[in-house]
Amino acid sequence: DTGVSQDPRHKITKRGQNVTFRCDPISEHNRLYWYRQTLGQGPEFLTYFQNEAQLEKSRLLSDRFSAERPKGSFSTLEIQRTEQGDSAMYLCASGIPLAGGITDTQYFGPGTRLTVL
Amino acid sequence: AQKITQTQPGMFVQEKEAVTLDCTYDTSDPSYGLFWYKQPSSGEMIFLIYQGSYDQQNATEGRYSLNFQKARKSANLVISASQLGDSAMYFCAMGPYAGGTSYGKLTFGQGTILTVHP
Numbered sequence: 646d647t648g649v650s651q652d653p654r655h656k657i658t659k660r661g662q663n664v665t666f667r668c669d670p671i672s673e674h675n676r677l678y679w680y681r682q683t684l685g686q687g688p689e690f691l692t693y694f695q696n697e698a699q700l701e702k703s704r705l706l707s708d709r710f711s712a713e714r715p716k717g718s719f720s721t722l723e724i725q726r727t728e729q730g731d732s733a734m735y736l737c738a739s740g741i742p743l744a745g746g747i748t749d750t751q752y753f754g755p756g757t758r759l760t761v762l
Numbered sequence: 763a764q765k766i767t768q769t770q771p772g773m774f775v776q777e778k779e780a781v782t783l784d785c786t787y788d789t790s791d792p793s794y795g796l797f798w799y800k801q802p803s804s805g806e807m808i809f810l811i812y813q814g815s816y817d818q819q820n821a822t823e824g825r826y827s828l829n830f831q832k833a834r835k836s837a838n839l840v841i842s843a844s845q846l847g848d849s850a851m852y853f854c855a856m857g858p859y860a861g862g863t864s865y866g867k868l869t870f871g872q873g874t875i876l877t878v879h880p
Contacts, residue, residue, distance in 0.1 A: 693867060752809060753799075758805070
């Protein structure tokens with residue numbers, strides 16, 4: 646079990662540029678989540694995949710954001726035309742249902758810290 | 763809508779003593795899960811403990827225990843025998859009931875910074 650990995654760990658970009666982040670979940674986990682965390686705050690939910698299907702998107706996810714999970718394995722999160730307000734830590738988590746089917750324990754990756762200049 | 767409130771921005775504890783981190787929640791869902799995560803300065807969120815709303819007994823995981831009081835809507839984390847390595851940000855979170863429209867999504871509180879003094 647290698648855990649959830651994210652790449653890159655840090656990204657500095659200029660306003661208006663596009664960026665793409667990658668998340669590799671724990672191999673047997675069929676659920677994958679993206680969260681955004683700004684300084685001093687708890688993570689906020691962005692979107693959720695079960696296998697390759699994107700089942701929920703937060704209203705935080707504007708039209709400039711898109712996420713994919715082809716073949717139900719790794720996932721990418723792309724931000725187009727970045728703005729300074731996009732500066733945050735982007736966290737990926739993968740999960741598997743707990744016994745009884747009520748919610749699941751999510752295991753987080755190390756995050757990608759985005760800085761938009 | 764679900765809401766998690768952590769009212770302690772920061773807590774201090776002496777090494778080897780116990781500490782309680784407060785968490786209250788609000789939800790209209792009849793069933794839910796409550797989680798605690800630890801976030802060291804390195805940034806990675808580490809899962810600590812889970813409590814289901816239907817569980818009769820409080821959850822325990824090593825030095826961590828969750829004091830679940832459903833009527834008060836509280837889910838406090840108790841860390842026994844604190845260690846220097848416990849210094850970190852701690853988040854309480856709630857997950858919705860399976861089968862609802864927001865399956866699996868976690869709602870986090872604002873966190874409590876715990877500092878363990880030698």
